[in-house]
Amino acid sequence: MTASVRVCFFRWKWIVYPLSSIFEEFAIKIIKTVKEIQTRSEMLRKEGRVISFVPTMGFLHEGHLALLREGRRLGDDLILSIFVNPTQFGPGEDYESYPRDFEKDFELARKEGVDVVFTPTKDELYGDRFQTHVALESLTKHLCGLSRPSHFKGVATVVAKLFNIVKPHIAVFGQKDFQQLAIIRQMVSDLDFDIEIKGVQTVREKDGLAMSSRNAGLAPEQRKTALCLYSSLVKSRERIQEGEKNASALIQEMKVYIISRFETEIDYISICDPDTLDDVDKIERPVLIALAVKVGKTRLIDNMIISP
Amino acid sequence: MTASVRVCFFRWKWIVYPLSSIFEEFAIKIIKTVKEIQTRSEMLRKEGRVISFVPTMGFLHEGHLALLREGRRLGDDLILSIFVNPTQFGPGEDYESYPRDFEKDFELARKEGVDVVFTPTKDELYGDRFQTHVALESLTKHLCGLSRPSHFKGVATVVAKLFNIVKPHIAVFGQKDFQQLAIIRQMVSDLDFDIEIKGVQTVREKDGLAMSSRNAGLAPEQRKTALCLYSSLVKSRERIQEGEKNASALIQEMKVYIISRFETEIDYISICDPDTLDDVDKIERPVLIALAVKVGKTRLIDNMIISP
Numbered sequence: 001m002t003a004s005v006r007v008c009f010f011r012w013k014w015i016v017y018p019l020s021s022i023f024e025e026f027a028i029k030i031i032k033t034v035k036e037i038q039t040r041s042e043m044l045r046k047e048g049r050v051i052s053f054v055p056t057m058g059f060l061h062e063g064h065l066a067l068l069r070e071g072r073r074l075g076d077d078l079i080l081s082i083f084v085n086p087t088q089f090g091p092g093e094d095y096e097s098y099p100r101d102f103e104k105d106f107e108l109a110r111k112e113g114v115d116v117v118f119t120p121t122k123d124e125l126y127g128d129r130f131q132t133h134v135a136l137e138s139l140t141k142h143l144c145g146l147s148r149p150s151h152f153k154g155v156a157t158v159v160a161k162l163f164n165i166v167k168p169h170i171a172v173f174g175q176k177d178f179q180q181l182a183i184i185r186q187m188v189s190d191l192d193f194d195i196e197i198k199g200v201q202t203v204r205e206k207d208g209l210a211m212s213s214r215n216a217g218l219a220p221e222q223r224k225t226a227l228c229l230y231s232s233l234v235k236s237r238e239r240i241q242e243g244e245k246n247a248s249a250l251i252q253e254m255k256v257y258i259i260s261r262f263e264t265e266i267d268y269i270s271i272c273d274p275d276t277l278d279d280v281d282k283i284e285r286p287v288l289i290a291l292a293v294k295v296g297k298t299r300l301i302d303n304m305i306i307s308p
Numbered sequence: 309m310t311a312s313v314r315v316c317f318f319r320w321k322w323i324v325y326p327l328s329s330i331f332e333e334f335a336i337k338i339i340k341t342v343k344e345i346q347t348r349s350e351m352l353r354k355e356g357r358v359i360s361f362v363p364t365m366g367f368l369h370e371g372h373l374a375l376l377r378e379g380r381r382l383g384d385d386l387i388l389s390i391f392v393n394p395t396q397f398g399p400g401e402d403y404e405s406y407p408r409d410f411e412k413d414f415e416l417a418r419k420e421g422v423d424v425v426f427t428p429t430k431d432e433l434y435g436d437r438f439q440t441h442v443a444l445e446s447l448t449k450h451l452c453g454l455s456r457p458s459h460f461k462g463v464a465t466v467v468a469k470l471f472n473i474v475k476p477h478i479a480v481f482g483q484k485d486f487q488q489l490a491i492i493r494q495m496v497s498d499l500d501f502d503i504e505i506k507g508v509q510t511v512r513e514k515d516g517l518a519m520s521s522r523n524a525g526l527a528p529e530q531r532k533t534a535l536c537l538y539s540s541l542v543k544s545r546e547r548i549q550e551g552e553k554n555a556s557a558l559i560q561e562m563k564v565y566i567i568s569r570f571e572t573e574i575d576y577i578s579i580c581d582p583d584t585l586d587d588v589d590k591i592e593r594p595v596l597i598a599l600a601v602k603v604g605k606t607r608l609i610d611n612m613i614i615s616p
Binding site for chain 1: 342346350353354356433435437438439440441442443444445446447464465468469472473475494495497498499500501502584
C-alpha cells in the first residue's frame with residue numbers, strides 16, 4: 001500500500017513539475033517586498049544582466065506599453081512597478097479615484113515580456129517614521145510645479161526609492177510628463193545615480209489626444225473637448241513655423257482657443273526653454289510648449305518641442 | 309641594432325614590471341572622478357566582494373582610524389572618502405578654515421589598509437545646475453539642527469551622493485556625531501538604500517575629550533576647558549545612576565558647570581530619546597544626553613547614552 005502510494009506520488013510529480021515549469025514560463029512574477037526585489041536585482045547584476053525599469057502608477061495604456069517595449073529592447077530583465085504613490089497627490093487631488101486595474105495590467109505586462117511586476121503596498125514603502133524627501137529647487141518652480149506645489153517632491157522621492165529598490169541600469173519615462181522627465185534626469189545627475197534615463201515619445205490616440213490613464217475619466221463629450229490641448233499645440237507649431245516669434249501672443253491665442261470650449265479651465269500654458277523650463281519671450285531656438293487644462297474634473301497635460 | 313634594442317627593451321620590462329607591481333601593493337589608490345569609482349565598485353560587486361565605506365572630511369584622527377578599522381574588518385575592499393563638503397557649512401561657519409592635510413591622511417589611510425581614497429573636487433560633485441537636496445523632517449529639528457538649520461540637508465545630500473558613487477555594502481559612521489548617524493540611518497531606511505550602517509563608539513583622548521578634527525583649533529588653555537563637555541556628561545551619568553529623574557534639573561546643573569568656565573558658550577544641552585531625539589522630561593528609559601559648546605571660536609559636540 002505504502003509502496004503504491006509512493007509510486008503514484010512520484011508519477012504525479014513527473015506530470016505536474018514539467019507542467020508547472022511551462023506555466024511559470026508564461027506567468028509573470030509579482031513581487032511585493034523591497035527585500036525580495038533588491039535581492040533578485042543584486043543577483044542579476046552579479047550575473048552581468050542589464051536591468052531595465054519602467055515605473056508607473058498602473059492602469060496601463062498604449063503609452064506605458066511603448067515604455068515597456070523600449071525597456072524590453074534595452075535590457076535583459078524588464079521590471080515594471082505599479083504603485084499609486086500617495087505623496088505625489090496634493091489635498092483634494094484624485095488619489096482615491098485614480099483608476100486602478102491590476103489584473104488587466106498584469107496581463108498587458110505579460111504580453112510585453114515584463115519579467116517582474118513590483119507592486120508594493122503603501123506601508124511597504126512608507127513606514128511609520130518616514131520623513132525623508134528629495135526635492136529640486138528650480139525645475140519644480142515651473143509648469144505643474146506651480147499649481148501642484150508638493151507633487152514633484154513626492155515624485156522625486158518615490159523615484160529615488162524605486163531606483164534604490166529595483167537597482168536598474170536603465171529607467172524609461174514618457175515625454176508626455178515632460179517636466180517629470182526633466183526632474184528625474186536632473187535628480188539622477190545631481191545625486192549621482194548610476195542609471196541611464198531614456199525618454200520615450202508621447203503616444204497619441206488616432207485623433208492626437210495624448211494617451212493618459214486619466215482619459216478614462218472623460219465623458220464622451222469631454223473626450224471630444226480634450227482634443228483641444230493637442231490641436232492648440234499643432235496650431236502653435238504652424239504659427240511658429242510661419243515665423244511667429246512672440247511667445248505671449250501665441251499663449252494668448254492658445255488661451256482663447258481653449259477657453260472657448262465647454263467645461264475647460266486652463267491651469268497653465270507655457271512656452272519655455274526645454275532644459276531649464278524658464279519662460280521664453282522671443283522664440284529663436286527650439287522651445288517647449290506645455291499646457292495643463294481641466295476638462296470637467298479631469299486635469300490633462302500635453303506638450304510639444306517646436307523649432308522655429 | 310634593432311634586434312639588440314628590442315632585447316634590451318624586453319629585459320628592462322622584466323625588471324621594471326615586477327618592481328612596479330610591488331610598489332603598487334603598498335601604494336594607495338587615489339580616485340578623483342565619480343565615473344572611475346562607480347565603474348570600479350560595480351566590478352568589485354560583480355566579483356562578489358564586499359565594499360565597506362568610511363566617508364570623512366579628512367584631517368584624520370584616532371576616531372576616524374577606528375572607523376577605518378571597523379570598515380577593514382567588515383569588508384573585502386575598504387574605501388575612504390575625503391571631501392570637505394561646502395553645503396553642510398552655514399554662512400559664517402568654518403568651511404574655509406576647516407583643517408586639511410591630505411598627505412598625512414593618505415599615509416594614515418595606507419597604514420590602516422584602505423584600498424582606495426576618493427577625493428573629488430567641489431566641481432566634480434556639484435555641477436553648475438545642481439539643485440537637488442535630500443532633507444529629513446523631524447530628526448533635523450533637534451540638537452545641532454536648531455543652530456545649524458541647513459547643516460543636515462547638506463550632510464544627507466552629500467551622503468546620498470556618496471552612496472550612489474561608492475556603491476558600498478556597508479558604511480561606517482562615528483557615534484560622536486550621534487544626530488548625523490541617526491539621520492543617515494533614517495535616510496537609508498526611508499530611501500531604501502541597500503546599505504548596512506554601522507555606528508562606532510566615540511574615541512576619546514586619555515582625559516576623555518572626544519576626538520575631533522576641530523580640536524586642532526584649540527589653544528592650550530582652551531584644550532583644558534574643552535574637557536568640560538565630557539566631564540559634565542560623566543557627572544550627569546553619576547547623578548542619573550544615583551536616581552535623578554528630572555531632566556530639566558540635570559540640564560540646569562550642566563549649564564552652571566560649563567558656563568562657569570572661561571571662554572565657553574553653550575549652544576545646546578539636550579536630554580532626549582535616542583531614537584526620535586524628542587526631549588525627555590522624566591528619565592525612565594535610556595536617554596541621550598547631547599551638547600554643543602563653543603570654546604573660544606571652536607564649536608565642539610559630545611554625547612552619551614545613559615541608562616537610569
